[in-house]
Amino acid sequence: MSEKQYKSPLHEMASTTPTDFWNDSCSISELQYALEYGAVGATTNPVIVGEVLKKEMHLYKDRIKELIQEMPTATEDDIAWKLNEEMAVAGAKLLYPIYEQTKGQKGRISIQTNTKYYRNAELMTKQAVHFGNLAPNIQVKMPTTKAGIQAFEEATYHGVSINATVCFTVPQALAVAEAVERGLKRREQEGKDTSWMHPVCTIMVGRLDDWLKVVADRDGIIVDPECLEWAGVAAMKNAYRIYKERGYRTQLLAAAYRNHHQWSEFIGADMSLTIPHKWIKRFNHSDITVENRIDKPVDPKIIEQLTKHFPDFNKAYQPDGMTVEEFDTYGALSRTLLQFLAGYDELVRMIRDVMITVK
Template sequence: MTDDALKRLSDEGVAIWLDDLSRERITSGNLAELIEHRHVTGVTTNPTIFQQAIGYGGGYADRIHDMALRGVTVSEAVRMITAADVRDAADILRPVFDATGGRNGWVSIEVDPRFAHATDATTAEARHLTWLIDRPNTLIKIPATRAGLPAISEVIAAGISVNVTLIFSLERYREVMDAYLTGLEKAGQRGIDLGTIHSVASFFVSRLDAEVDKRLDALDSPEAKALRGKAAVANARLAYQAFEEVFGSADGTTVPSRRWHALREAGANQQRPLWASTGVKDPAYQDTVYVTELVAPGTVNTMPEATLEAMVDHGTVTGNTVTNTYEQARADLDAIRKLGISYARVVQALETEGIKKFQQSWDDLLSAVRKSRACP
């Protein structure tokens, strides 16, 4: 086995981040090993990851017990536990952060998903998590809901780096980029050094295929079957085209927007596209497809460890697989629409479902901590 595929991926300009975190992964040295041997340069988390780590994993019982004795509420106990994991992971990744001038070495933590439709609460939670973790290489994850967009601008304007999550539609992605630029402009007006602010926009991939394929299967036609597994990659590739329209292309063939040009001259950093949900949900698909088909400079791919190891074992990186594919990507989405599958309804359903799943994971996490506090 070799990690040459991961090295080639990095050489193509794709940052490899791990989509998982736990106390055991930190204390066992596993995270440090992945950084050293698997080219991992960042970590992302979400409520589901923490629910699995704390609800079913080890290493948390003593902390939970001590906080119960001190009368710490369950919600605050969860915040403190997850913040501690993120803080320790950020310390492990700090050398990467320093070596790359802040481009990589990040650890993401999400605001309480119950605030997904509350702008002010989301903004307040982002400020609180930034204060609580107190590490420069922490990204605060904010969902790209309607209420999340102004929160993104306000948090960026306060000089806080953000991972915008749960992006499914191209229209919403353009609104996310606009919110980022608005936040940078406000930060500049407040005298904040724009070079200290970073952001990624997490565009979810595999979930789109899962939802569209379900609708294609219901049609039970040869035309529908031929389009299975095409929606997610096409959508992500068109998202990268939208990214180039704002921030410019790596080869200079697409010039940046005037608005971004002015911010870049003031020292601002690009908001990089991040491919999230890259583990396949259909076993019929190649388990590395959402990595190998989305290779483009200036992107991040956050992978569960199973996908990371699949790349090590049999992943093939052949160069840039995104640019020069936009015409085919648009044709694939158009073909799906012509079969009567509404893109707008699909992406709205996915956003609603994504928020609901994270809220359920958070509720399950609270229940697990509550149950652990009750144990002798």
Template sequence: MSGRLHELSQAGVSIWLDDLSRTRLESGDLARLIDEASVTGVTTNPTIFANAISASQAYDSAVAELGAQGVDVDSAIESLTTADVAEAARLFRPVFDSTDGDDGRVSIEVAPPLAHDAAGTIESAKALWQRVGEPNAMIKIPATEEGLRAISETIAAGISVNVTLVFSLSRYRHVVEAFLQGLEKARAAGHDLSTIRSVASVFVSRVEAEIDSRLDALDDPAATELKGRAGIANCVLAHEIHSQLFTSERFKVLELAGARPQRLLWASTGVKNPDYADTMYVTGLVAANTVNTMPEPTMEAFADHGEIADEITPEDYRAADELFDALARLGIDYAEVMTVLEEQGLEKFDVSWAELQDTIRTALDRS
């Protein structure tokens, strides 16, 4: 499985697995992916944990113990998920050390009901950071308007953050602003900026699917020609923004104090349309110092037949701009699309969180 993935890694793309379970940890499967597939990190979310816990008996003894202690459902979820993340972080510690903290990262997300509660998110982020207790953890915070303040304050406390559910380019600019403000506050508070890392997770396939569905509804040959291009184009323009903001004088001051740039992470890279190449969101998004977080089927597909294209260039920026101009001429409202996607993303995590709570509640009752 290693050849093409190793080449991708050599091109400067960090490969993170979009999955985690106690079964992967106990079976040695995650260790195998580190050794054989150049995997250098892991991301998690409520859906991943809901699937992991409902589909495996690996959690039964831990749930029984928690039930005997009389813990509530949310406390049980925190106990189970932070234990998995801490164990994975220890497994990735050699990667973390060898990359000077850039990789070897394992992310855990604050509870979805906190998405519009800045103060609650900050409190939860600090609690999760302490509970995991490993320097290579990352706390995932959604890029809602309320989440932006939480992102800034969490980074200001010296905590590494994975900013998730980033869709629009304007919101991405605000995410970078929150990151920079957080670093400035962290420096003022005396934190070592070199220990703070962040990624901004820009979603790919969900953008594609939403815009494609709107193009299909137009029943226009011109619309058909634009299908399957918006997801990558949106990421390409985020890359352009990144190249501008992290070469600014403002960031250079922070860099001199030890700060590292917030990296772009391509999320939701599993291709939803079977008519498209199953590796398109890997091949089309090769850029040094980025992260591609993949579900295992995408990783296996790329290992089997993926190709490494040229890196993103200024010519790609111009082509992406032209694409969104063409979409606008057809009546595709970019801002409205991105608002819908954020709302849908939050709703999906709320549903998964409720399913996870139900799963744990049932298991605790049985114990």
């Protein structure tokens, strides 16, 4: 296929490199668009589900009303989770041919456990196993908290392909990979198949940048402004290098887009990129060249400034920057958990507004 025959830069990347991309949404129309350009997966969370409802409530309101009738004693939370599951299953159907063709290594959609369980490994694992039974190509997202690390191992042992989310740092990514390895080993020791499993670990690259910008404002730190656009990329590249050296079976996944570096700098990697619809369209219409950049290091001067001025960058960048016990108090994690919890509350409110109508 000649260069002119590629539909877009993303299509060229998907066609010519090992780097995959997903649609960072459970919207069927957005997923269909992404599939046309080579997407091989999709993902969702409470915030995304709420955003889809805000844009496409006309597509779901009748179904919500049906669920309310079908589940006469259900709470608004019950209805919200049932709708969440149905949206994930609908996306899974679109992706199933890819899943089957690649023997489980692509073609999955992620659904996220209840954020309120972030401190409870048992509840996360139980819900993950339930979600894993909704469709063969479901992937289950859980936050990379202290309890989440335990849940990743247990869910993997039970045959769930996990997606570690609320993750921003190299230490978190390494802890996830080690937990998955333990779960896979336990499963294989009992003679259970793991060949179709495909665990991934998300690094929310843009959210690490966001956090360091908050810290810069809070502490009055002055650095070259572009440094704050590269922290997440630097952490991801460092994690990727270590993953390859250690041969982990977990695949890294980049999320939380703020600029094109968070796509273009990862081209050529054996990695997935979960990209929101608006950024898919922007990348598709860009003139960014598709070339291998994953092994190109971030400018050492940028790393030097970030290392000198931001202890929280060192926590994120260095493999031993944090212990598992410190994950729950890392600033980017706290902020993201609060947003996800607020997003869930907003989703439930929208369901409530349909359930309780003032005439």
